[in-house]
Each structure stands twice: as structure tokens, then as C-alpha cells.
Amino acid sequence: MEDKDVQKIKVPLKEHFGNYMVPVRDALEVFSGKWKIPIITALSFYETCGFKELERIIEGITPKMLSKELKYLETNLLITRKVENTRPVTVTYSITEYGKTCSTVMTELYRWGVEHRKKVFNIEGQTWDKC
Amino acid sequence: MEDKDVQKIKVPLKEHFGNYMVPVRDALEVFSGKWKIPIITALSFYETCGFKELERIIEGITPKMLSKELKYLETNLLITRKVENTRPVTVTYSITEYGKTCSTVMTELYRWGVEHRKKVFNIEGQTWDKC
DNA sequence: TATACTAGTATACAAAAGGATAGTATTATG
DNA sequence: CATAATACTATCCTTTTGTATACTAGTATA
Numbered sequence: 353m354e355d356k357d358v359q360k361i362k363v364p365l366k367e368h369f370g371n372y373m374v375p376v377r378d379a380l381e382v383f384s385g386k387w388k389i390p391i392i393t394a395l396s397f398y399e400t401c402g403f404k405e406l407e408r409i410i411e412g413i414t415p416k417m418l419s420k421e422l423k424y425l426e427t428n429l430l431i432t433r434k435v436e437n438t439r440p441v442t443v444t445y446s447i448t449e450y451g452k453t454c455s456t457v458m459t460e461l462y463r464w465g466v467e468h469r470k471k472v473f474n475i476e477g478q479t480w481d482k483c
Numbered sequence: 484m485e486d487k488d489v490q491k492i493k494v495p496l497k498e499h500f501g502n503y504m505v506p507v508r509d510a511l512e513v514f515s516g517k518w519k520i521p522i523i524t525a526l527s528f529y530e531t532c533g534f535k536e537l538e539r540i541i542e543g544i545t546p547k548m549l550s551k552e553l554k555y556l557e558t559n560l561l562i563t564r565k566v567e568n569t570r571p572v573t574v575t576y577s578i579t580e581y582g583k584t585c586s587t588v589m590t591e592l593y594r595w596g597v598e599h600r601k602k603v604f605n606i607e608g609q610t611w612d613k614c
Numbered sequence: 615t616a617t618a619c620t621a622g623t624a625t626a627c628a629a630a631a632g633g634a635t636a637g638t639a640t641t642a643t644g
Numbered sequence: 645c646a647t648a649a650t651a652c653t654a655t656c657c658t659t660t661t662g663t664a665t666a667c668t669a670g671t672a673t674a
Contacts, residue, residue, distance in 0.1 A: 465506025
């Protein structure tokens with residue numbers, strides 16, 4: 353085999369990148385699905401919300417999905433859950449300082465997404481109201 | 484109603500953010516699923532690959548999924564498909580210049596994902612080999 | 615006493631994503 | 645003529661994701 357042939361042999365990604373893609377997947381999982389970004393955005397904006405408040409703020413979400421995603425975000429340290437000693441009992445969900453770091457990723461996704469719309473749909477500006 | 488009460492009324496996200504989240508979703512869709520990132524990574528690294536080459540490089544992918552995702556990436560202008568006049572006929576998939584801009588998003592996802600692993604799993608460095 | 619608020623859970627179902635396996639068509643090689 | 649390579653497509657099945665609807669338990673209000 354000659355030297356010039358060596359680069360023609362294409363080996364599995366793992367041999368070049370190892371586990372490079374594992375943290376990329378981790379990050380993606382935090383933002384994937386229909387409701388995680390709305391929840392993070394809501395708690396980033398309002399700082400703290402109750403369960404029913406979130407149900408109203410995030411239009412279309414069912415209590416089952418809200419409950420499920422809140423648990424996910426809590427175990428991932430992005431939000432906290434605190435039961436208040438009120439009558440009736442209220443629960444306040446808050447974004448953590450760590451949760452606020454999501455905004456760097458979301459900003460990057462937003463920037464790229466805007467360019468992508470321009471490129472693929474040839475749409476400029478905020479004219480995608482019917483989406 | 485007093486001024487201090489105004490900020491307590493929490494309205495749906497749309498009233499504050501409009502369609503802010505639409506391009507975020509668009510970007511997310513391009514990177515979501517099990518195979519799009521491996522395909523983009525493979526074509527970014529090798530520049531150009533055949534169908535069977537991609538099947539070997541991306542371990543575990545089935546021809547059905549590879550075909551489906553290649554079509555998606557092509558309609559999103561991230562890759563190109565070119566039929567070569569060889570015998571047997573070969574098809575070369577290449578990353579576009581635009582497709583290369585994905586790396587900025589993936590780098591951000593990687594950076595955040597590494598920090599996330601440290602935070603949530605308390606794992607430092609590249610020790611997540613069993614994932 | 616009836617209604618409504620708090621914060622959820624339970625059950626059933628539909629849709630989407632992905633996997634397993636087999637098959638097609640063409641051409642070249644032994 | 646059999647085998648193998650190219651690039652896929654087709655069918656069936658399982659898993660994951662999300663929806664719809666109803667329900668629980670406690671407290672407050674009209």
C-alpha cells in the first residue's frame with residue numbers, strides 16, 4: 353500500500369473523535385423535545401413560577417408533560433422546586449444560576465436558526481408569524 | 484391595580500417573546516435525532532463520502548435511516564448529492580460551505596455539554612468512555 | 615353546599631422515531 | 645454462472661414522545 357492510498361481508507365468516526373459526540377448529545381438532550389425550551393425561557397424571564405402559572409404561560413402544555421419536564425430539569429440542576437407553607441399549598445419553581453447558562457447555547461441556536469431560515473426558506477426578518 | 488402588582492401578572496410567553504423560539508426550534512431540528520450529528524461530523528471530516536462508506540463510518544446506522552437523514556440534510560442545503568458516471572455507479576455526498584457553519588453550533592453544544600457532565604455527573608475530563 | 619383554586623397523578627391512545635430484515639437493480643470479478 | 649460490490653427501497657415491528665381526558669386531595673370562597 354502506498355502513502356497516497358492511506359487517506360482513502362475511511363475508518364469509523366470513533367477512531368478520530370472518540371467520545372467527542374457524547375457531551376454534544378448531552379447538551380442536545382437538555383434542549384430537545386417540545387417543552388423544555390419554553391419552560392427554561394419562562395423561568396428565565398419570570399425567575400419563579402407556580403405549577404398552574406407555568407400551565408398558563410406555556411400555552412398548550414398538559415399537566416402530565418409539565419410535571420415530567422420539570423422533574424427532568426430539576427434532576428439536571430437547571431431549576432429548583434420549593435414547597436411553600438401557604439394555604440392552599442403552593443410550589444415555586446425557579447431557575448438556578450446554572451440554569452441561566454443555558455442562554456448562551458440558546459442564543460447560539462437562535463443566531464444560527466435565523467440564518468438557516470434565510471438560507472433555506474429565503475425569508476428575511478421576523479416574517480415567520482404563521483409557524 | 485397598583486404599579487407594583489403589574490409585574491406579578493404572568494402572561495403567555497408569546498406576549499414577551501413572539502416568535503423568538505421558532506428559529507431556536509429550527510436549529511435544534513437540524514441537530515436532533517440519533518444520526519444527523521454523526522453524518523455532519525463524518526462529512527465535515529472526510530469532505531466527501533459514498534453511501535456505503537458512510538454506512539461503515541457511522542457504526543450502527545441502517546441504510547433506511549442513512550437514506551432518510553441524507554435527504555433531510557440535502558434539502559436543508561447542508562450537504563450535496565452527486566451521481567458519478569462510474570461502473571458500478573457511485574454517489575458522492577459532500578458537505579457544503581454552508582454545512583460547515585454547523586460547527587459553530589456544535590462547538591457551543593460541546594462546550595456546554597462538557598460543563599454539564601461535570602456539574603450533573605461530577606465527572607471531570609474525558610472519563611466518560613462507557614457512555 | 616357548590617364552586618374553584620392549589621398541585622399534581624392515572625389511564626388510554628396516537629404519532630413519530632428508529633431498528634431488523636429482506637429485497638431490488640446494475641455491473642464487475644473469479 | 646456464482647459472488648460481491650454499488651445504492652438504495654420496502655415491510656414490519658418496537659420504542660419513545662406527546663396528547664386527551666379524567667381524576668385525587670386539600671383549602672378557600674360565595
